[in-house]
């Protein structure tokens with residue numbers, strides 16, 4: 001299955017509601033526009049985005065005399081794609097690079113580090129993994145399994161160790177070894193909390209001060225959390241000045257639109273998207289492909 005098919009399958013549930021308005025009747029009338037705007041709001045894209053996109057599309061339909069709903073599909077995908085904040089630098093390709101992964105528990109940080117490390121190693125990059133999630137013993141084990149599977153070294157310390165010191169050590173080791181890509185996993189909590197933000201701010205501060213390579217802070221967000229994901233993103237970005245996003249669990253959620261809302265509101269690029277639990281289930285993000293998969297293709 002190609003990249004696009006996997007993505008399209010993953011976003012099937014987000015697409016269902018949109019398809020309904022495109023197929024029902026198929027006539028572009030007043031109801032169509034109301035339904036479209038509602039559906040975009042329901043799809044977690046945010047009221048303002050939904051209104052702007054609907055207005056623009058409505059103008060385009062009038063200008064180009066588009067009267068069938070299906071004629072508007074590609075125009076909608078193209079308009080939605082513009083809502084995303086584009087990526088200027090890819091921290092996983094433009095090496096040397098140190099990436100710190102942050103996010104609440106269960107967002108998919110450790111899995112994403114594992115997937116990215118495995119892929120970078122395959123591409124011949126010199127990778128080092130840092131295990132700065134010293135909050136839970138199981139977290140270190142989980143990361144170790146990924147590291148071992150990929151044949152990559154991991155630097156960590158025992159449970160309870162100071163994550164900022166772990167990060168410092170990882171960077172020293174990376175320098176000694178001439179590592180190109182340093183991926184540092186950090187601890188989350190069930191929710192955002194001042195304690196978590198203080199701990200992570202320290203990790204980020206140490207990394208930015210110590211590293212001789214560019215440091216990126218990547219926020220991992222579970223798409224299935226919908227609006228709550230947007231709230232998390234606001235808090236993390238405020239506390240840590242995040243550089244970009246990875247949105248996970250886009251397979252089988254009806255909340256794919258949240259990716260668009262977060263990228264737009266916080267002006268953050270999406271570096272990768274997660275569409276499953278296995279090593280290959282992490283994809284490059286292309287805004288137009290994503291929106292076409294969300295909207296559906298065809299006349």
Ligand SMILES: Nc1nc2c(ncn2[C@@H]2O[C@H](COP(=O)(O)OP(=O)(O)O)[C@@H](O)[C@H]2O)c(=O)[nH]1
Pocket residue numbers: 103104105106107108109110111112188220248249250251273274275276277281
């Ligand atoms: N379906 C699906 N599951 C994912 C994805 N990414 C991570 N997971 C699963 O989400 C759960 C939590 O992931 P984990 O990496 O431990 O999250 P962390 O607490 O942020 O480190 C695990 O069961 C992962 O297999 C994804 O893109 N799709």
Ligand SMILES: [Mg+2]
Pocket residue numbers: 109110111133139185
């Ligand atoms: Mg983890």
